[in-house]
Amino acid sequence: xxxxTFNDLHTDYYRKxxxxxxxxxxxxxxDLVIDTYPNNEMHTKLLIALxxxxxxxxxxxxxxxxxxxxxxGDIQLVELNDIxxxxxxxFVKSRFDIYSKDGKYYGIGxxxxxxxxxxxxxxxxxxxxxIESIKTWDDYIEAGKKVLAATGxxxxxxxxxxxxxxxxxxxxxxxxxxxxxxxxxxxETNIEVLQAMYDMIYEHEIAIPMPGGNTGSEEFFxxxxxxxxxxxxxxxxxxxxxxxxMPDLEGKILIRPMPVWEEGDFRSAGMGGTGxxxxxxxxxxxxxxxFLAYAKxxxxxxxxxWQELQFDPIRWDVWDAPELQEPLEYFGNEVVFxxxxxxxxxxxxxxxxxxxxxxxxxxMNDVMFKALSERIATPEEALREAADELRSQxx
Amino acid sequence: MVKxxxxxxxxxxxxxxxxxxxxxxxxxxxxxxPTINTFVMxxxxxxxxxxxxxxxxENYKKLFNVHFYNALKTNTLxxxxxxxxxxxxxxxxxxFLNSAFVKGKTFFRTSIFIPALTSVIVxxxxxxxxxxxxxxxxxxxxxxxxxLPPQKWLLGYWTGMLLMVLLHFWKTAGIFMVYYLAGLxxxxxxxxxxxxxxxxxxVQRLWYITLPxxxxxxxxxxxxxxxxxxxxxxxxxxxxxxxxxxxxGLTIVRYIYQQAFQRxxxxxxxxxxxxxxxxxxxxxxIQLRFFGxxxxxxx
Numbered sequence: 217x218x219x220x221t222f223n224d225l226h227t228d229y230y231r232k233x234x235x236x237x238x239x240x241x242x243x244x245x246x247d248l249v250i251d252t253y254p255n256n257e258m259h260t261k262l263l264i265a266l267x268x269x270x271x272x273x274x275x276x277x278x279x280x281x282x283x284x285x286x287x288x289g290d291i292q293l294v295e296l297n298d299i300x301x302x303x304x305x306x307f308v309k310s311r312f313d314i315y316s317k318d319g320k321y322y323g324i325g326x327x328x329x330x331x332x333x334x335x336x337x338x339x340x341x342x343x344x345x346x347i348e349s350i351k352t353w354d355d356y357i358e359a360g361k362k363v364l365a366a367t368g369x370x371x372x373x374x375x376x377x378x379x380x381x382x383x384x385x386x387x388x389x390x391x392x393x394x395x396x397x398x399x400x401x402x403x404e405t406n407i408e409v410l411q412a413m414y415d416m417i418y419e420h421e422i423a424i425p426m427p428g429g430n431t432g433s434e435e436f437f438x439x440x441x442x443x444x445x446x447x448x449x450x451x452x453x454x455x456x457x458x459x460x461x462m463p464d465l466e467g468k469i470l471i472r473p474m475p476v477w478e479e480g481d482f483r484s485a486g487m488g489g490t491g492x493x494x495x496x497x498x499x500x501x502x503x504x505x506x507f508l509a510y511a512k513x514x515x516x517x518x519x520x521x522w523q524e525l526q527f528d529p530i531r532w533d534v535w536d537a538p539e540l541q542e543p544l545e546y547f548g549n550e551v552v553f554x555x556x557x558x559x560x561x562x563x564x565x566x567x568x569x570x571x572x573x574x575x576x577x578x579x580m581n582d583v584m585f586k587a588l589s590e591r592i593a594t595p596e597e598a599l600r601e602a603a604d605e606l607r608s609q610x611x
Numbered sequence: 612m613v614k615x616x617x618x619x620x621x622x623x624x625x626x627x628x629x630x631x632x633x634x635x636x637x638x639x640x641x642x643x644x645p646t647i648n649t650f651v652m653x654x655x656x657x658x659x660x661x662x663x664x665x666x667x668x669e670n671y672k673k674l675f676n677v678h679f680y681n682a683l684k685t686n687t688l689x690x691x692x693x694x695x696x697x698x699x700x701x702x703x704x705x706x707f708l709n710s711a712f713v714k715g716k717t718f719f720r721t722s723i724f725i726p727a728l729t730s731v732i733v734x735x736x737x738x739x740x741x742x743x744x745x746x747x748x749x750x751x752x753x754x755x756x757x758x759l760p761p762q763k764w765l766l767g768y769w770t771g772m773l774l775m776v777l778l779h780f781w782k783t784a785g786i787f788m789v790y791y792l793a794g795l796x797x798x799x800x801x802x803x804x805x806x807x808x809x810x811x812x813x814v815q816r817l818w819y820i821t822l823p824x825x826x827x828x829x830x831x832x833x834x835x836x837x838x839x840x841x842x843x844x845x846x847x848x849x850x851x852x853x854x855x856x857x858x859x860g861l862t863i864v865r866y867i868y869q870q871a872f873q874r875x876x877x878x879x880x881x882x883x884x885x886x887x888x889x890x891x892x893x894x895x896x897i898q899l900r901f902f903g904x905x906x907x908x909x910x
Contacts, residue, residue, distance in 0.1 A: 256852060260872045267657075267877070285875045289658030376766075377856045428744065429766060429856065435745050573874055577854065585856035589766065605676070 217500055217507070218249045218273035222258040225456060226277055226326075226490070229524050233511045246507060255279060266292040266495060274498035275508060278323060280489035283315055284572045286322070293322040294494040294501055299509040300324065303531075308486070310565040311530045315491035323491020324512040327527035329451040330484045330556055330563050331384035334458070335470045337548060339446040342367050347472055353412065356475045360422030363446045371422040371446050373436075374413055376589040377429035379579045380487065381449035383566065385409050387485035389477055392567050393575040398610065401575065402596075402603035409477070410587060410595035417588060425589045437461040449474065451487040452528040452556065459526065459546050470548045471555055473562075482562035528556055535560075574609055578602040653881035663878075670882035679883070681858040682866045683890075685772070689862070690840025692776045693783075697836050698829060701784050705791035706821065720792075724785035731782060735849025738778050739765070765850055771859040775846040783839070787832050794828035795821065830902050834895055841891045844868065863887045 221227055227250050234248045251273070253261060259282040265272035266286070278286060286293055300312060300321050308328050315323030335347050343366035345359045360371030374381065386392065391405040400406075416423040424445070428435030431450055440448065441462040448454075458469060473483035492512060494504045511517055518529035519539045534540060540553045579602065587598040619625055653670055655663040704723055708716050726734065741749040742764040751761035764770045802820050811819065822829075847860040848868075855861050863883060871880025 254852070256873070260868075263872055263875055267875075282873070285873065288875050290662060377854055430853075432853075435743060438745065581854050581856050581858065585766075590857065608676075 217246060217275065217498070217504060218251065219275040219277075220251050220253065220258055220262060220273045221277040222253055222255040222279065223277070223490070224252060225525050227252045229521070230511065232520075232524065233507075233517070237507060237510055244503070246503065248507075259285075262286075266497070269497070272495040272497040274494060274500060274504045276493055276495060278491045278493055280314060280325075280491060280568070281576055282573060283323060283491050284317075284568050284570050286493070287317045288570055291317070291322065292496050294496055294498070294505070295320045295322065296324065296494070296505065296508070297321055299505050299513065303513050306531050306533045308530050308532055308563065310563070311486060311489065314489060314565050314568050315493075323493045324508060325489045325491055325530055326512070326521055326525065327451075327453050327489065328530055328556075328563055329453050329487045329489055330528055330559055331381070331388075331449065331451045331474055331487050332471050332484065332555065333474055334448045334450060334454070335472060336443060336446050336465065336468055337470050338468045339363060339367055339369060339443060343446070347470060350472070350475055353475045353477055357416060357420050357422060360416070360446070361420060364422055367446070369444065369446055370424045372416075372448060373424050373426040373439075373445050374417065374584070374588055375430045375580075376425045376584045377580060378431065379576060379584065380431065380451075382410060382413060382579065382584065384449065384451070384474065384485035384487050385413070385477075387487075387564055387566050388474055388482045388562075390482075390564070393579065394567055394569055394571055394606075396567070399571070399575075399603050399606045401579075401606060402599040407596045407599055410583070410599060412477075414588060414595050418591075431457070441465060452552075453488060453526070455547070455552070456526040466546050467548060469546065470550065471552050473555065473559055482559075482564055484559045484563050486563045486565040528553075532560060571606055571610060575602075575606055578605060649881045649884055652878055653885045655878045655881075657877035666878065670879045671886075673879055674882060674886055678858060678861060678866060679863075679886075682861045682863045685858070685860065686841050686843065686862050688772060689775060689779075689843060690837055692772070693779050693840050694833065694836055696776065696780045697783060697787055698833065700780075701787035701832075702791050702822075702825070702829075704784065704788045705795055706817065708788070709792060709795045720788075723788055726782050727785040729782065731778070731845035732849050734782060735778055735846065738774060739850055742774055766856060766859070768857070768859050771850065774850060775843070775860065778846050778849075779839075779843070783836075787836075790828055790832055791825060794825045798824045826902075830899070833898060833902075837894055837898065838891055841887065841894070863890075 219230055221230070230248065230250055234246055238245045258276075259279065262272060262276055262278070263285065272292070297320060304312065311325045311328055312321050315321060315325065333350075337347075340347055340359075340363070343359070343363040345362050347359075350356050350359050356371070363369060363371050383393075386406050386409050389405050389409070391400065391403060391409075393399070393401045413423070417425065426436055427433075427439045427444070430436065431448070431454065437457070439445075441464050443465075452471075455471075458465060474485075476483060492508060494501060494508060498504050512521075513531070515531065515534055515537075518531040518534045519537055521527050521529045522534070522540050529535075535553050535557050541551055543549045543551050583598045583602050586593040587595045593601065620629070652663070654665055654667060656666045656669070657663045704719075707713055708720055713719070742762075743749075743751070744761070744763040744765065746752065746755060746761050750764070754761055762770055764774055798821065802824075803816055806816050806820055842864055843862050844864040847855075847862050847865050851860045855865075864887070867880045867883045867887070870876045870883065
């Protein structure tokens, strides 16, 4: 069988999974060929292969940002309800909904992607800020001012060629880009949040537009690693980026829930994701399904997802397993999953539909850039403009 | 049987067609059929593998949006800038390297031509690293040394444009220089000699002999440079692989790529493609007419 992915970490995970499978199922060994492509390129290739009817792999990792492009028209992915439904009660259900259409599930994710704040303990200590006292975004701004005064460093940085922390910040308040009723990108809540982000940069001066534009750029890794900012608002899956790309921060990073805007807000939001799917072109659909369930749905697999990928697994009944309860040296020697367990019922996922890719592209390429970096539009104008464009595509 | 075959191959009427048939077949399969198909698809909404629905001019109506205008603007400016660089400078290179007094000609010719052999993606990655936004990136570190502020190259419209034009120029100048060199070498030496006897200086000789006689080559390079400019993709793709903030670097072909292959809207992608085809045809026809390429037919 063949498998396409766009992330080297996933590749290693699948490679090991096949080894384990072959040990346990000597009667039905799998010869899995794994191809790793760059993110954009893989999705384009896959879409073309599915459209033209030849050349698609048996199994493919599909980034959530692109997933709903694959659910348009005549869907070329295999329905996975029969392997998912028996296990569903042990899982964070909203993480399956994002890969579904009309009640049918087409992909299985790796992680919850619970958004948290990563504090650089060293800088916070220098500024004399107790991070446990930061409960609201107002507290966060006050703490930021202390950090700025004491160290001259900004509290955080916002992505300007991507969409964090704007998206988790609105999702924690129950808002989103889209809803079942249509485009809500320019609603009151969102304008308020984006305005607050703008103020953090230009009024309170505790935040900066992110060097390198987004949290995946080499420039940002170097900047963060050198202690450029005191904290970062990102999902849990970013832990792996810390340990792989920012070795100098070992022991200095503490993970805490997101502050809230007002009482009743959630303290997290489930962001990002990779849906692993089986294509209809596969000649071994049944075997692929068994393998996928083995790789993503079992308890053992979810423990391994944590151990090997440092993702927060979607199967919550493993969160208190001993393997996940080990303290982590890199992250201040704390038991990170206790933070997550505390947040278990406060993790909402965004709403996805066919407009999702377009909506995200607009926020990433237009709204953040225009409102936060270039300042050629106010937060309200930028959001209204993007929302109008989305509505015109909606028909 | 053999006789029939022989008479066929020796027949003056049939044989030429047999000889050109490989080209015709390739042309029909890989060019004509996709072109016609694209044209048809531009009036359709493609929903699945084999299912398409005619939607009339709906796809073309969608063209009137700000992203398409941005792409059009970027492409036009990009083409203009590349023309401004790619016509005069390679001519100068060629004239210098053709003159009898320059030493180490082969070395210079080779080093100007070598970039043409590299892949735009590989070269682009090197450019991207050189023009990184941190103070430690090559170009920014040089700017700081001479007292200028470091730039966020990839996040500004004009700096982004500069990078694309620079990359394209670096890569293409060598090929254009070779065209011009070939043109120069076909100019008879006697012309220069008699001009010299009449008292023409080096600049006059360049202006009155070299440039007019290079005209056909200039028209040729102009035509392909316009075409290359409008169909540009790689230069933009390598710099803004994941996303283009504020449509920096969004070109028409990237817009096709985004809509057709990333958003799965083949119909709209085809409509953009047809619009691009018309655009390039019109620009090139105007330019060819301006240079009098159709005069003979009119006479």
